[in-house]
Each structure stands twice: as C-alpha cells, then as structure tokens.
Amino acid sequence: MASDKIKDVSDADFESIISSDTPCLVDFWAPWCGPCKAIGPVVEALADEYEGKATIVKMNVDDNPATPGKFGIRAIPTLILFKSGEKVDQVTGAVGKAQLIDLIEKAL
Amino acid sequence: MASTHHKLIILGGGPAGLTAGLYAARARMDHLLIEKGAEGGQVLLTDWIDNYPGFPDGISGFDLAEKMTAQARRFELNSMFGNVVSMDLSEPVKKLHLEDGDPLSCDTLIICTGAHPRPLGVPGEKELTGKGVSYCATCDAPFYRNQHVAVVGGGNTAVQEASHLTKFADKVTLIHRRDELRATKIVQEKAFANPKIDFIWDSTVTAINGGDGVESLQILNNDGTESSIAVDGVFVLIGVLPNNEMLPLDTLKADKGGFIPTDLETRTIVPGVMAAGDIRSKEVRQVVNAAGEGATAVLAAEQYLTNLS
Numbered sequence: 001m002a003s004d005k006i007k008d009v010s011d012a013d014f015e016s017i018i019s020s021d022t023p024c025l026v027d028f029w030a031p032w033c034g035p036c037k038a039i040g041p042v043v044e045a046l047a048d049e050y051e052g053k054a055t056i057v058k059m060n061v062d063d064n065p066a067t068p069g070k071f072g073i074r075a076i077p078t079l080i081l082f083k084s085g086e087k088v089d090q091v092t093g094a095v096g097k098a099q100l101i102d103l104i105e106k107a108l
Numbered sequence: 109m110a111s112t113h114h115k116l117i118i119l120g121g122g123p124a125g126l127t128a129g130l131y132a133a134r135a136r137m138d139h140l141l142i143e144k145g146a147e148g149g150q151v152l153l154t155d156w157i158d159n160y161p162g163f164p165d166g167i168s169g170f171d172l173a174e175k176m177t178a179q180a181r182r183f184e185l186n187s188m189f190g191n192v193v194s195m196d197l198s199e200p201v202k203k204l205h206l207e208d209g210d211p212l213s214c215d216t217l218i219i220c221t222g223a224h225p226r227p228l229g230v231p232g233e234k235e236l237t238g239k240g241v242s243y244c245a246t247c248d249a250p251f252y253r254n255q256h257v258a259v260v261g262g263g264n265t266a267v268q269e270a271s272h273l274t275k276f277a278d279k280v281t282l283i284h285r286r287d288e289l290r291a292t293k294i295v296q297e298k299a300f301a302n303p304k305i306d307f308i309w310d311s312t313v314t315a316i317n318g319g320d321g322v323e324s325l326q327i328l329n330n331d332g333t334e335s336s337i338a339v340d341g342v343f344v345l346i347g348v349l350p351n352n353e354m355l356p357l358d359t360l361k362a363d364k365g366g367f368i369p370t371d372l373e374t375r376t377i378v379p380g381v382m383a384a385g386d387i388r389s390k391e392v393r394q395v396v397n398a399a400g401e402g403a404t405a406v407l408a409a410e411q412y413l414t415n416l417s
Contacts (some may be wrong), residue, residue: 016378033247034152034170041136062250073321074341075238075248092238094145096190097207 005044007056015047018059018082023107025100028068028078035094036077042097043079046104053060054104096100113213116138116409117204119192120150120220120351123395124385126176126185128218133183135410140212141180141187142204148173149222150348151395152388154265155246155272159292160395172395175275181378192354197378198415215416216409219355219368220402223348223386228260232316233344240322240341247271252277255340258325259283260313266345267291267299271342273321274304281337283308283327291381308337316342331402350387363389374405380412 001049009026010015018024025041029036047056061068061076069088071080079101088107091099112414119126120294121143130137151157154169155173163172191207198218204212225243227233233241235350242248245259249272257277259270268291273280289296299305305341308327314334315326322339350366361366362376374382384401 030247030250032250033244034148034154034168034173035247037170037242038148038152040146042145045189072239074240074251074321075242075244078238082367090238093243096144 006047007057009064011061011064014064015060015085016054019085020055021084023054023088023104023105024082025054025056026080026082027056028061028073028076028080030060030062030076031074038094039077042100043091045097047101049075050104053108054059079103112181113201114138115214115218115413116140116406117142117202117212118212118218118220118352119204120149120222120387121145121147121177121187121383122222122385122398123151123173123176124218124222124398124402124405125143125149125220126167126173126180126220127218127399128384128406129185129187129402129404130176130180131406132409133185135178135406137410137413139186140214141185142187142190142192142212144191147177147187150224151176153244153246155249155269157395165248176399193355195356197356197359197381200380201383216412217382218402218403218405218409219375219376219381219383219387220398221351221387223350226347226349227343228305228313228316228346230238230313230315232318232409236316236318236322236339239320240318241316242343243345245272245343245345249273249276250345252341254278256281256338257314257341257343258337258339259343259345261345261347262286262289262291263345263347264291266296266343267295269343269345270305271295271299273301274302278304280305281305281308281339283311283313285312285330285390286310313342333414348393352387352417355399365389373408374401375408380409382408382417 080090081088115138118141129141151169151173158166194205196203256279258281308328317324368383369389382405384405385398
C-alpha cells in the first residue's frame with residue numbers, strides 16, 4: 001500500500017498534478033491489494049531519493065474510479081509515469097526498485 | 109551504524125521467514141531479517157485462507173501476514189528493507205550483496221525467498237499483463253464486475269480463486285489441461301456447485317489476443333482441435349517459479365526447477381545454510397508447512413552455531 005508518507009491524489013486534482021513539467025509517478029492501489037502493500041516501502045524509498053526531481057503520488061482506485069478507467073487499468077499495483085500531462089510509460093505488479101528507477105529515468 | 113555481521117540472516121519475510129524471525133527473536137539470537145517489500149510474501153496474494161489452523165472461521169491472506177509480522181515484532185524482530193542481489197557461500201562466513209549499501213555477512217543463513225506465479229509463456233501474455241492478464245485474483249477481481257473472465261489452472265489456487273472471482277464477474281471459465289482438477293476436494297465441490305463457473309477440460313491456452321485489453325483466448329484441445337473464446341480477462345494460476353536469482357544455484361545444487369534441496373531439518377548442502385518455505389525443493393507448498401520449516405531452520409541454525417563455538 002502506498003504509504004502514508006506519499007500524498008494521495010483524487011480524480012478531482014489528478015489533472016493539475018500530472019500537468020507539471022516535473023515528472024510524476026502515480027501509484028494506483030487499493031487497500032485490499034497485497035502486492036500494493038508489498039511495493040509500498042520501495043515507492044517510499046524512491047520518493048525520498050527523487051525528492052525535487054520527480055513527484056511520487058498514489059491514487060486509491062476504490063475511491064477514484066474515473067482516472068483508472070480512463071487509463072484502462074485492470075490490475076494493481078500499476079504505476080504510471082507522466083510528464084507535462086502526457087503518459088510516458090507504465091509498469092504493473094510488485095516490481096523491484098531497479099525497474100521503478102528505469103521507469104522514472106525515462107522522463108528525467 | 110548497524111552491524112553488518114550477524115549470527116543469523118533470514119532472507120525473505122513470508123510465512124517461513126517471519127516464523128524463523130519469531131523463533132530467532134525469542135531465542136535472543138543475533139539475527140537480521142531482510143525483506144525487499146512488505147512482510148507477507150505470497151500470502152498477500154491469497155484471498156482467503158481456510159487451512160491454517162487456529163483460525164476456525166478462516167482469515168484473509170492480508171490479515172494473516174499482518175498478524176505473523178506483529179507476532180514476530182512483539183519479540184523484537186530485527187528486520188531491514190533491502191534487496192539482496194548476490195551472495196558468496198564458499199566460506200564459513202557467508203557474504204550477501206545488496207542492491208544499495210554495504211555487504212552483509214553471517215554465520216548462518218536461512219533462505220526463505222519464496223516463489224512467484226508462473227507465466228503461461230504464450231504470445232500476447234507479456235503485452236497484455238495489467239491490461240487483462242493477471243496473476244492475482246485477489247488484487248484484480250474487482251476490475252471485472254459483470255464481465256466474463258477465464259482462469260487457467262486446476263490446482264488449489266486456480267479453483268479457489270475462480271470461486272472468488274464469481275463475487276465480481278458474471279461468468280468464469282476455468283481452463284485446465286487435464287480432465288480432472290488437482291485441487292482439494294472441498295475446494296472442487298464449491299466450484300462445481302457454483303452456477304457462474306463453467307469448465308473447458310483437456311485444453312491449453314496457446315495465445316492471448318487483444319489491443320488495449322484482452323479480447324479473446326486461443327485454445328488447443330488435447331485432441332488437436334483449436335477454438336477461441338471471447339473474454340475480458342484471464343487469470344493465470346498454474347503454479348510457481350522460484351525466487352532464486354540471488355542464489356548460487358550450483359553451490360546449493362538446485363533441482364532442475366531451480367528450487368533448493370534440503371534434508372529433513374531444512375539444511376542445504378552448504379553447512380550453515382538452511383532453506384525454508386516455497387523455495388525448498390518439495391511437493392507441497394502450503395502456508396502451514398512454510399511456517400513449520402521456518403521454525404525448524406532456526407533450530408538447525410542454533411545447532412550449527414553451537415557446534416561452531
């Protein structure tokens with residue numbers, strides 16, 4: 001689960017957050033999802049390491065159905081990287097830190 | 109700074125590792141548990157567990173993982189978040205190399221790295237993962253409300269999760285390569301009685317088709333006939349592969365599947381190195397025997413350390 005240290009975004013403020021020039025990684029999760037919890041510490045560590053270079057946020061797919069629907073998300077955790085409002089790439093599943101670094105670096 | 113040498117390192121925080129941690133902490137051994145994600149392991153993928161004793165009404169995999177973690181923590185489990193990428197087991201002092209940070213060393217090592225779901229290995233699978241191909245029904249079932257999904261497999265996980273999926277999907281088609289299921293009888297009875305589940309026997313999936321999402325599956329019957337069915341998603345639950353990329357497989361004489369053989373006391377061929385849980389070479393992979401092996405492994409480690417001094 002995306003941790004408490006990571007800011008929660010909603011359908012309402014999603015567009016304004018991803019439209020920034022600063023790359024933004026969104027962790028789509030739900031409270032009932034084990035692998036979402038498993039990946040939590042990895043995402044947290046990355047949020048620290050990329051502070052100032054990339055924004056890392058999470059979105060609860062139970063509370064916010066519109067955004068996951070728009071991006072065709074059918075599995076969680078899914079992490080999508082955005083830059084200037086455009087999707088750069090995405091990964092699905094409890095992947096390792098190295099894979100998430102590869103993803104973020106695509107927009108730096 | 110935390111010490112980089114420990115009498116015991118436990119690699120992995122699933123049921124085997126957490127039980128080993130519980131026993132090591134209570135024995136007041138100098139120990140460290142390394143986990144690369146959150147504690148729980150594959151238990152976190154399981155919707156509901158009815159065969160772990162002590163929970164007469166069953167328990168969710170999520171809750172069981174939390175309770176096991178809390179129990180080990182109560183006795184001051186020493187754990188860290190880290191990803192071990194390689195190790196050297198050729199000397200009595202074993203060395204572990206992390207993705208980030210200084211290497212760690214130990215006198216005894218318990219390998220509890222577990223396993224992960226096996227992919228089908230067919231065209232379309234990789235491209236459509238997360239877009240209709242899933243390996244975790246508990247995680248992704250709610251995305252298939254009022255839709256038609258397929259489950260591939262015939263073991264406990266496949267049949268149990270097919271039943272779970274009917275809470276959301278309108279129809280679940282279970283595709284199995286044989287003409288009977290391997291799952292435990294009570295799990296089978298529940299699936300056969302469920303009007304939302306139908307079965308395609310003696311068949312394998314040869315391709316997954318779709319664009320933005322899964323649209324259909326190519327199916328090959330054992331008699332050679334080919335067909336296709338339209339589905340919105342497919343859950344691949346056909347067993348597991350070992351999490352062994354950080355292990356020296358030759359040194360540990362891994363079996364041909366990549367799992368680690370041990371004796372009855374969980375000792376591998378390398379003195380001072382034990383393996384417990386799903387990474388062990390064995391027939392039965394259950395939460396209850398993983399936990400049992402975790403306990404056995406700590407006792408084997410203690411015995412090794414006693415003989416060492």
